[in-house]
Amino acid sequence: MSRTEIGGRPPLRYYLSKILFAGIVLIACSWILLPIVISALYAFSTPKDFYSPKEVIPLHYTFANIKELLDLGAARATMNSVIVACMTVVFSFILGLPAGYAFARFAFKGKDSLKLLIIGLRMFPMLVIAVPLVTLYIRLGLNDTLLGVALAHTTMALPFVILITSSIFVSVPIELEEAAFVFGLDRTQTFLRITLPLALPGLTAAAIFTFIMSWNEVFMAAVLTLTNRTLPAFILTSAMAAPDFIKFAASFIMILPALIFVFIARKYLISMWGITIR
Amino acid sequence: MNSSDQNRKSFSIIERYLPYFLIAPALSYLLFFIGYPLTQGIILAFTDSRGHFTLAHINYLLYSPQSLFYAALKNTLMLAAVIIPIQVMIALGLSLLLSSSFVGRDLALYIVIIPLTISDVAGGLIWYSMLSTNGFFNKFLMAAGLIHSPIHFFGYQYRAMEFLAIVLAEVWRATAIVFVIIFAGLQMISREYIEAAEVFGASTWVKLRHIIFPMLKPSLQSALLIRTLFAFQVFGVVMVLAGRDIPVLAGEAYYEQTELYHYGVAALYAIIIAAISVIIGYIYIKMFKAQYIREVGAG
Numbered sequence: 230m231s232r233t234e235i236g237g238r239p240p241l242r243y244y245l246s247k248i249l250f251a252g253i254v255l256i257a258c259s260w261i262l263l264p265i266v267i268s269a270l271y272a273f274s275t276p277k278d279f280y281s282p283k284e285v286i287p288l289h290y291t292f293a294n295i296k297e298l299l300d301l302g303a304a305r306a307t308m309n310s311v312i313v314a315c316m317t318v319v320f321s322f323i324l325g326l327p328a329g330y331a332f333a334r335f336a337f338k339g340k341d342s343l344k345l346l347i348i349g350l351r352m353f354p355m356l357v358i359a360v361p362l363v364t365l366y367i368r369l370g371l372n373d374t375l376l377g378v379a380l381a382h383t384t385m386a387l388p389f390v391i392l393i394t395s396s397i398f399v400s401v402p403i404e405l406e407e408a409a410f411v412f413g414l415d416r417t418q419t420f421l422r423i424t425l426p427l428a429l430p431g432l433t434a435a436a437i438f439t440f441i442m443s444w445n446e447v448f449m450a451a452v453l454t455l456t457n458r459t460l461p462a463f464i465l466t467s468a469m470a471a472p473d474f475i476k477f478a479a480s481f482i483m484i485l486p487a488l489i490f491v492f493i494a495r496k497y498l499i500s501m502w503g504i505t506i507r
Numbered sequence: 508m509n510s511s512d513q514n515r516k517s518f519s520i521i522e523r524y525l526p527y528f529l530i531a532p533a534l535s536y537l538l539f540f541i542g543y544p545l546t547q548g549i550i551l552a553f554t555d556s557r558g559h560f561t562l563a564h565i566n567y568l569l570y571s572p573q574s575l576f577y578a579a580l581k582n583t584l585m586l587a588a589v590i591i592p593i594q595v596m597i598a599l600g601l602s603l604l605l606s607s608s609f610v611g612r613d614l615a616l617y618i619v620i621i622p623l624t625i626s627d628v629a630g631g632l633i634w635y636s637m638l639s640t641n642g643f644f645n646k647f648l649m650a651a652g653l654i655h656s657p658i659h660f661f662g663y664q665y666r667a668m669e670f671l672a673i674v675l676a677e678v679w680r681a682t683a684i685v686f687v688i689i690f691a692g693l694q695m696i697s698r699e700y701i702e703a704a705e706v707f708g709a710s711t712w713v714k715l716r717h718i719i720f721p722m723l724k725p726s727l728q729s730a731l732l733i734r735t736l737f738a739f740q741v742f743g744v745v746m747v748l749a750g751r752d753i754p755v756l757a758g759e760a761y762y763e764q765t766e767l768y769h770y771g772v773a774a775l776y777a778i779i780i781a782a783i784s785v786i787i788g789y790i791y792i793k794m795f796k797a798q799y800i801r802e803v804g805a806g
Contacts, residue, residue, distance in 0.1 A: 250604070250609070251609075253604060254604060254605075254609075254611075254615050257601055257604070257615070257619060258615055258618045258619070260679070261618050261619060261621055261622060261679070262618060262621075263643075264633045264634060264636070264637050264679060265621070265633060267633075267636055267637060267643045268632065268633040268636035268637070271636045271643075279641055280641055282641070282645075282646055282649055282650075282657075283646075283650065284646070285643065285646040285647050285650050324532050324533040324536050325533055327528075327529035327530070327532070327533070328529055328530045328532075328533040328534070330529060331525070331526035331527075331529035331530050332526075332530075335522075335525065335526035335529075337523070337526045337527070340526075343530060343534070345792060346534075347537075348792070349788055349792050350537055350541065352733075352736055352784065352787075352788040352791060352792075353541060353781070353784065353785075353788070354736070354739065354740045354780050354781060354784045355541075356740055356742070356757060356777075356780075357544070357545075357548070357760075357777035357778070357780050357781045358540060358541060358544035358545070358777075359544075359777075360544075360548065360551075360760060360764055360770070360773045360774050360776075360777040361543075361544040361545070361547035361548035361551055361774055361777065362540075362544050362547075363764070363770070364547055364551065364770070365543065365544070365547065380540070381540070383536070383540075384536070384537060384540040384541065387533055387536065387537055388537065391533060416522075416525075441624050444626075445624075445625075445626030445627075445628075445629075446626075447626065447627065447628050447742065447743045448740075448742050448743070448757060448761065451761065451765070452761060452764055452765060461626060461628045461629075461743070464628055464632070465628060465743070465746055465747070469747070469750075473635070473636075473639060473641065476632050476635060476636075477632065477635075477636050479632060480628075480629045480632030480633055480636070483625075483626060483628065483629040483632075484624075484625050484626075484629045484633070487621075487624035487625050487626075487629075488621070488624070490624050491617060491620070491621050491623075491624055495617050
């Protein structure tokens, strides 16, 4: 903020404050990155290096930990997690996308109240529905099925999908839709040919966001499944008894999609979280 | 002419009801998947296996020596009381820091929000790799010659350290959520106010105290409320780092349900978490509604 005098040398205080500033930013970034890097290194460390008190940073690396973890059942659990997350994305978009569009493009009676209801439901601690759902699922034959978990995850994701898609549709200029109406397209055609393509990048980011939400969820998955565990539920119930380096392999597999997501959707990340948690 | 009028009329009727048709499926789904379990939960909590009314579950919850309800409630509250102030302070500091422009700001921003996408289970495991007996922290301090035997963070006899580990992991993982809310709030403050203050020679502290903090108040409030809501659902981190050494509400619900098959007691925990959240959420909606109406009115 301090300005340098014209022609003169900037005061020493200016440089000191710059260095202090850079130092704090650097510490903040290392505080986030160091644990991720360390746990990833330990995930690929040989057990000997990990248990040796002298190797602060392991020197020998191996894929054996990941392989052992996958053989323990994580391969199937990862597969289950992907299936549940994909089902969750599909269900919550089929249900949520039209609602998001309605909130973005129509004026109707009760709109504000309905939107507040959705905002309120978003705050609801969805994990509590898992406990009573077990009774219903046993009756319906959905207990310990991936579909059952996906239906519960859809409940958790749906309010977010409605709010995110609504704000994405709002950002598509309405003039383009009006132009399409003028040229004789009806609402469905306009939506498919004009609105949807323009909204696609945002919607893709929203889909990844939903995927990660389901991928990360552990409580409902652990309560609703017994043998068909998703990855977090598997880690919570089985991998915790495994040796430490196997646990780090598990955390590595869990955070990998998240890190890829940050990279792909980095442009949307802050605005999306801004919408969902404001 | 007549038929075209007819067409327009039917078109407008469809248009009038279309939004309700578009919203109805999602809303019905949500109302069923939240309403049914809640009703079912209340029934489970107050009936026995033959469907008769009973207070046995609530008596178990409150008075059985097996039940860790009070400890769970106390730990959940204590974790919230310790974690949330630290998160708000860090998030506030980081937001102020990262809202000025400098080389590499975008990169720093991305790094700071990475934990948003990391789950509680993974966050717990990551901090386990830092703090376990063979973890980075102990090895590093030992290699540096600062300690001679590892500091124990885990195990029933080290519960105070387990608590500390949970606090570290949660501050690391969930501060990003608070940061995003406060950062977004800070971006919305018009530069003009700050520039005007600068013209009048306001110091950094005066700018903070009299312009930025008052205008940031709504964001701070919602950050606080959202974090408090999440705090009552704390589960994965605690399970990974402390198991049942440090019982929390959601953890006890899980334990009573999956290990002891006390469905009624687990349902009680679910109802208690839901009730606390609804109360907090109600306060939030009240506040948000006022803000929402103000924004819509102004816009």
